[in-house]
Amino acid sequence: MKAASATNEAELIRRILAGETELFHELIRPYERLVYVTIFAILKNETEAEDGAQEAMISAFRHLKSFRGEAKFSTWLVTIAMNEARKRLRKGKTAAEDSLDVTLEDHDGGDYTPAVLTDWRDIPLEALEKKELRGKLQEAVANLPEKYREVFVLRDIEELNQEETAAALGINVTLVKVRLHRARMMLQKALVPYLKTQAPAGGGFFRRWLA
Amino acid sequence: MNLDCKHVWEHISGYLDQQLDAEMLAAVEKHVENCEVCSAVLDSTRNVLVLTADDRTYELPVGYSERLHERLAAAMRGESG
Numbered sequence: 220m221k222a223a224s225a226t227n228e229a230e231l232i233r234r235i236l237a238g239e240t241e242l243f244h245e246l247i248r249p250y251e252r253l254v255y256v257t258i259f260a261i262l263k264n265e266t267e268a269e270d271g272a273q274e275a276m277i278s279a280f281r282h283l284k285s286f287r288g289e290a291k292f293s294t295w296l297v298t299i300a301m302n303e304a305r306k307r308l309r310k311g312k313t314a315a316e317d318s319l320d321v322t323l324e325d326h327d328g329g330d331y332t333p334a335v336l337t338d339w340r341d342i343p344l345e346a347l348e349k350k351e352l353r354g355k356l357q358e359a360v361a362n363l364p365e366k367y368r369e370v371f372v373l374r375d376i377e378e379l380n381q382e383e384t385a386a387a388l389g390i391n392v393t394l395v396k397v398r399l400h401r402a403r404m405m406l407q408k409a410l411v412p413y414l415k416t417q418a419p420a421g422g423g424f425f426r427r428w429l430a
Numbered sequence: 431m432n433l434d435c436k437h438v439w440e441h442i443s444g445y446l447d448q449q450l451d452a453e454m455l456a457a458v459e460k461h462v463e464n465c466e467v468c469s470a471v472l473d474s475t476r477n478v479l480v481l482t483a484d485d486r487t488y489e490l491p492v493g494y495s496e497r498l499h500e501r502l503a504a505a506m507r508g509e510s511g
Binding site: 336 | 436439440442443444446449467470471474475477478479481482483484486487488490491494495497498499501502503505506509
Protein backbone atom coordinates (compact mmCIF):
# COMPACT_ATOMS: atom_id res chain seq x y z
CA MET A 220 0.00 0.00 0.00
CA LYS A 221 1.53 3.28 -0.98
CA ALA A 222 0.36 5.76 1.58
CA ALA A 223 1.00 9.45 1.63
CA SER A 224 3.36 10.49 4.36
CA ALA A 225 1.70 11.14 7.70
CA THR A 226 2.52 14.84 7.72
CA ASN A 227 1.21 15.23 4.21
CA GLU A 228 -1.94 13.48 5.26
CA ALA A 229 -2.38 15.57 8.39
CA GLU A 230 -1.99 18.69 6.27
CA LEU A 231 -4.55 17.42 3.76
CA ILE A 232 -7.01 16.63 6.53
CA ARG A 233 -6.53 20.07 8.06
CA ARG A 234 -7.24 21.74 4.73
CA ILE A 235 -10.28 19.55 4.02
CA LEU A 236 -11.76 20.41 7.38
CA ALA A 237 -11.01 24.07 6.71
CA GLY A 238 -13.19 23.90 3.62
CA GLU A 239 -11.10 22.55 0.75
CA THR A 240 -13.32 19.49 0.55
CA GLU A 241 -12.14 18.62 -2.97
CA LEU A 242 -8.87 17.43 -1.44
CA PHE A 243 -10.69 14.49 0.10
CA HIS A 244 -10.39 12.76 -3.27
CA GLU A 245 -6.63 13.00 -3.00
CA LEU A 246 -6.59 11.92 0.63
CA ILE A 247 -8.32 8.63 -0.01
CA ARG A 248 -6.71 7.70 -3.31
CA PRO A 249 -3.98 5.53 -1.75
CA TYR A 250 -6.64 3.60 0.19
CA GLU A 251 -9.18 2.78 -2.49
CA ARG A 252 -7.93 -0.75 -2.76
CA LEU A 253 -7.69 -1.23 1.00
CA VAL A 254 -11.32 -0.30 1.54
CA TYR A 255 -12.74 -2.33 -1.33
CA VAL A 256 -10.71 -5.47 -0.69
CA THR A 257 -11.47 -5.42 3.04
CA ILE A 258 -15.19 -5.39 2.35
CA PHE A 259 -14.99 -7.82 -0.57
CA ALA A 260 -12.94 -10.37 1.37
CA ILE A 261 -15.53 -10.32 4.13
CA LEU A 262 -18.61 -10.45 1.88
CA LYS A 263 -17.30 -12.10 -1.30
CA ASN A 264 -19.78 -10.16 -3.36
CA GLU A 265 -18.50 -7.60 -5.86
CA THR A 266 -21.61 -5.45 -6.07
CA GLU A 267 -22.03 -5.28 -2.30
CA ALA A 268 -18.35 -4.60 -1.83
CA GLU A 269 -18.29 -1.75 -4.32
CA ASP A 270 -21.40 -0.15 -2.88
CA GLY A 271 -20.01 -0.71 0.61
CA ALA A 272 -16.68 0.87 -0.30
CA GLN A 273 -18.48 3.95 -1.63
CA GLU A 274 -20.61 4.21 1.51
CA ALA A 275 -17.55 3.77 3.70
CA MET A 276 -15.69 6.57 1.92
CA ILE A 277 -18.70 8.89 2.16
CA SER A 278 -18.99 8.04 5.84
CA ALA A 279 -15.28 8.80 6.29
CA PHE A 280 -15.81 12.19 4.65
CA ARG A 281 -18.76 12.98 6.90
CA HIS A 282 -16.92 11.94 10.04
CA LEU A 283 -13.50 13.26 9.19
CA LYS A 284 -13.82 15.79 12.02
CA SER A 285 -13.82 12.91 14.50
CA PHE A 286 -10.48 11.60 13.23
CA ARG A 287 -8.10 12.72 15.93
CA GLY A 288 -4.87 11.49 14.54
CA GLU A 289 -3.99 9.13 17.40
CA ALA A 290 -4.38 6.23 15.00
CA LYS A 291 -3.07 6.19 11.46
CA PHE A 292 -5.59 7.46 8.95
CA SER A 293 -5.47 4.11 7.15
CA THR A 294 -6.37 2.27 10.37
CA TRP A 295 -9.25 4.65 11.01
CA LEU A 296 -10.48 4.16 7.46
CA VAL A 297 -10.22 0.39 7.63
CA THR A 298 -12.30 0.43 10.83
CA ILE A 299 -15.04 2.22 8.93
CA ALA A 300 -14.75 -0.27 6.07
CA MET A 301 -14.93 -3.19 8.50
CA ASN A 302 -18.05 -1.76 10.14
CA GLU A 303 -19.65 -1.33 6.75
CA ALA A 304 -18.86 -4.96 5.90
CA ARG A 305 -20.27 -6.15 9.22
CA LYS A 306 -23.45 -4.17 8.72
CA ARG A 307 -23.98 -5.74 5.31
CA LEU A 308 -23.13 -9.18 6.60
CA ARG A 309 -25.80 -8.88 9.30
CA LYS A 310 -28.36 -7.79 6.76
CA GLY A 311 -27.84 -10.74 4.47
CA LYS A 312 -27.22 -13.40 7.05
CA THR A 313 -29.56 -15.93 8.60
CA ALA A 314 -29.79 -16.43 12.34
CA ALA A 315 -28.52 -19.99 11.97
CA GLU A 316 -25.27 -18.78 10.45
CA ASP A 317 -24.92 -16.21 13.20
CA SER A 318 -25.16 -18.80 15.95
CA LEU A 319 -22.41 -20.81 14.31
CA ASP A 320 -19.96 -18.05 15.08
CA VAL A 321 -20.97 -17.89 18.70
CA THR A 322 -20.16 -21.52 19.35
CA LEU A 323 -16.55 -21.05 18.35
CA GLU A 324 -14.79 -19.63 21.36
CA ASP A 325 -11.25 -18.40 21.45
CA HIS A 326 -10.24 -20.40 24.45
CA ASP A 327 -11.91 -23.70 23.88
CA GLY A 328 -10.00 -26.80 22.96
CA GLY A 329 -11.22 -26.59 19.38
CA ASP A 330 -9.42 -28.45 16.66
CA TYR A 331 -7.33 -25.92 14.83
CA THR A 332 -4.78 -28.36 13.59
CA PRO A 333 -3.51 -28.17 10.03
CA ALA A 334 -4.01 -30.79 7.36
CA VAL A 335 -1.26 -33.33 7.74
CA LEU A 336 0.44 -34.39 4.55
CA THR A 337 2.89 -37.13 4.04
CA ASP A 338 3.32 -36.90 0.29
CA TRP A 339 3.76 -33.18 -0.02
CA ARG A 340 6.18 -31.74 -2.51
CA ASP A 341 6.88 -28.06 -2.44
CA ILE A 342 5.02 -26.66 -5.38
CA PRO A 343 6.52 -24.27 -7.91
CA LEU A 344 5.46 -20.63 -8.01
CA GLU A 345 3.87 -21.21 -11.41
CA ALA A 346 1.24 -23.42 -9.79
CA LEU A 347 0.18 -20.48 -7.65
CA GLU A 348 -0.41 -18.51 -10.84
CA LYS A 349 -3.55 -20.52 -11.48
CA LYS A 350 -6.66 -18.42 -11.37
CA GLU A 351 -8.70 -21.29 -10.04
CA LEU A 352 -6.57 -21.47 -6.94
CA ARG A 353 -7.14 -17.79 -6.24
CA GLY A 354 -10.88 -18.40 -6.45
CA LYS A 355 -10.59 -21.26 -3.98
CA LEU A 356 -8.72 -19.03 -1.58
CA GLN A 357 -11.37 -16.29 -1.79
CA GLU A 358 -13.99 -18.90 -1.08
CA ALA A 359 -12.10 -20.38 1.85
CA VAL A 360 -11.54 -16.93 3.36
CA ALA A 361 -15.23 -16.08 2.98
CA ASN A 362 -16.12 -19.33 4.72
CA LEU A 363 -14.01 -18.70 7.81
CA PRO A 364 -15.97 -17.91 10.96
CA GLU A 365 -16.36 -14.16 11.04
CA LYS A 366 -13.97 -13.27 13.84
CA TYR A 367 -11.16 -15.26 12.24
CA ARG A 368 -11.97 -13.87 8.83
CA GLU A 369 -11.72 -10.28 10.08
CA VAL A 370 -8.30 -10.80 11.58
CA PHE A 371 -7.03 -12.67 8.54
CA VAL A 372 -8.28 -9.96 6.18
CA LEU A 373 -6.53 -7.20 8.06
CA ARG A 374 -3.29 -9.02 8.83
CA ASP A 375 -2.64 -11.17 5.78
CA ILE A 376 -4.59 -9.48 3.02
CA GLU A 377 -4.24 -5.84 4.01
CA GLU A 378 -0.97 -6.45 5.79
CA LEU A 379 -1.76 -4.26 8.75
CA ASN A 380 0.52 -4.95 11.70
CA GLN A 381 -0.72 -6.60 14.89
CA GLU A 382 -1.26 -3.36 16.76
CA GLU A 383 -3.17 -1.75 13.89
CA THR A 384 -5.32 -4.85 13.51
CA ALA A 385 -6.05 -4.93 17.23
CA ALA A 386 -6.98 -1.24 17.16
CA ALA A 387 -9.20 -1.59 14.10
CA LEU A 388 -11.11 -4.51 15.61
CA GLY A 389 -11.14 -3.31 19.20
CA ILE A 390 -9.46 -6.45 20.53
CA ASN A 391 -6.08 -7.05 22.14
CA VAL A 392 -2.92 -8.16 20.37
CA THR A 393 -2.92 -11.60 21.98
CA LEU A 394 -6.34 -12.29 20.54
CA VAL A 395 -5.15 -11.07 17.14
CA LYS A 396 -2.35 -13.65 17.26
CA VAL A 397 -4.60 -16.49 18.39
CA ARG A 398 -7.25 -15.79 15.78
CA LEU A 399 -4.74 -15.27 13.00
CA HIS A 400 -3.07 -18.57 13.74
CA ARG A 401 -6.37 -20.41 13.72
CA ALA A 402 -7.48 -18.70 10.54
CA ARG A 403 -4.27 -19.71 8.81
CA MET A 404 -4.57 -23.30 9.95
CA MET A 405 -8.17 -23.47 8.76
CA LEU A 406 -7.16 -22.07 5.39
CA GLN A 407 -4.25 -24.46 5.09
CA LYS A 408 -6.67 -27.29 5.72
CA ALA A 409 -9.17 -25.98 3.20
CA LEU A 410 -6.64 -25.35 0.46
CA VAL A 411 -4.27 -28.27 0.76
CA PRO A 412 -6.31 -30.47 -1.61
CA TYR A 413 -5.98 -27.84 -4.35
CA LEU A 414 -2.37 -27.05 -3.61
CA LYS A 415 -1.55 -30.72 -3.65
CA THR A 416 -3.20 -31.65 -6.90
CA GLN A 417 -1.18 -28.94 -8.57
CA ALA A 418 2.05 -30.30 -7.22
CA PRO A 419 4.27 -32.11 -9.67
CA ALA A 420 6.25 -35.15 -8.70
CA GLY A 421 9.70 -34.35 -7.47
CA GLY A 422 10.76 -30.89 -6.43
CA GLY A 423 12.85 -29.71 -3.55
CA PHE A 424 11.89 -30.92 -0.16
CA PHE A 425 13.34 -28.02 1.74
CA ARG A 426 13.13 -25.21 -0.72
CA ARG A 427 12.11 -22.00 0.93
CA TRP A 428 10.48 -19.20 -0.99
CA LEU A 429 10.82 -16.57 1.59
CA ALA A 430 14.05 -16.35 3.46
CA MET B 431 14.18 -28.31 23.73
CA ASN B 432 12.44 -31.14 21.92
CA LEU B 433 9.02 -30.49 20.49
CA ASP B 434 6.40 -32.91 19.25
CA CYS B 435 4.50 -32.21 16.02
CA LYS B 436 1.40 -30.79 17.67
CA HIS B 437 3.50 -28.36 19.61
CA VAL B 438 5.27 -27.28 16.44
CA TRP B 439 1.93 -26.58 14.71
CA GLU B 440 1.01 -24.16 17.47
CA HIS B 441 4.03 -22.10 16.56
CA ILE B 442 3.72 -22.09 12.79
CA SER B 443 2.08 -18.70 12.67
CA GLY B 444 4.65 -17.22 15.03
CA TYR B 445 7.38 -18.79 12.96
CA LEU B 446 6.07 -17.32 9.69
CA ASP B 447 5.73 -13.90 11.34
CA GLN B 448 9.24 -14.21 12.77
CA GLN B 449 7.94 -13.74 16.28
CA LEU B 450 9.45 -16.74 18.04
CA ASP B 451 12.11 -16.18 20.63
CA ALA B 452 15.55 -17.62 19.88
CA GLU B 453 15.08 -20.80 21.89
CA MET B 454 11.68 -21.64 20.39
CA LEU B 455 12.88 -20.75 16.91
CA ALA B 456 15.82 -23.13 17.21
CA ALA B 457 13.56 -25.90 18.51
CA VAL B 458 11.02 -25.45 15.71
CA GLU B 459 13.72 -25.37 13.04
CA LYS B 460 15.40 -28.45 14.42
CA HIS B 461 12.12 -30.35 14.45
CA VAL B 462 11.06 -29.23 10.98
CA GLU B 463 14.36 -30.25 9.45
CA ASN B 464 13.82 -33.77 10.64
CA CYS B 465 10.07 -34.06 10.20
CA GLU B 466 8.55 -34.48 6.78
CA VAL B 467 5.02 -33.86 8.07
CA CYS B 468 5.78 -30.58 9.81
CA SER B 469 7.91 -29.41 6.94
CA ALA B 470 4.94 -29.97 4.62
CA VAL B 471 2.56 -28.18 6.95
CA LEU B 472 4.91 -25.24 7.13
CA ASP B 473 5.42 -25.07 3.38
CA SER B 474 1.75 -25.39 2.55
CA THR B 475 0.80 -22.72 5.07
CA ARG B 476 3.42 -20.44 3.60
CA ASN B 477 2.00 -21.09 0.14
CA VAL B 478 -1.41 -20.00 1.34
CA LEU B 479 0.10 -16.74 2.53
CA VAL B 480 2.05 -16.20 -0.68
CA LEU B 481 -1.18 -16.65 -2.59
CA THR B 482 -3.04 -14.32 -0.24
CA ALA B 483 -0.48 -11.55 -0.64
CA ASP B 484 -0.67 -11.77 -4.44
CA ASP B 485 -2.43 -8.65 -5.67
CA ARG B 486 -4.21 -10.69 -8.33
CA THR B 487 -6.03 -12.75 -5.72
CA TYR B 488 -8.15 -9.76 -4.84
CA GLU B 489 -8.67 -7.52 -7.84
CA LEU B 490 -10.55 -4.28 -8.16
CA PRO B 491 -13.53 -4.20 -10.52
CA VAL B 492 -12.91 -2.28 -13.75
CA GLY B 493 -13.98 1.34 -13.33
CA TYR B 494 -14.20 1.08 -9.54
CA SER B 495 -12.09 4.14 -8.87
CA GLU B 496 -14.00 6.36 -11.32
CA ARG B 497 -17.36 5.34 -9.91
CA LEU B 498 -16.13 5.85 -6.36
CA HIS B 499 -14.97 9.39 -7.00
CA GLU B 500 -18.13 10.25 -8.91
CA ARG B 501 -20.34 9.11 -6.09
CA LEU B 502 -18.15 10.85 -3.56
CA ALA B 503 -18.29 14.09 -5.53
CA ALA B 504 -22.08 13.83 -5.69
CA ALA B 505 -22.30 13.25 -1.95
CA MET B 506 -19.98 16.16 -1.24
CA ARG B 507 -21.97 18.47 -3.51
CA GLY B 508 -25.12 17.45 -1.71
CA GLU B 509 -23.65 18.44 1.63
CA SER B 510 -22.22 21.78 0.72
CA GLY B 511 -25.41 22.83 -1.07
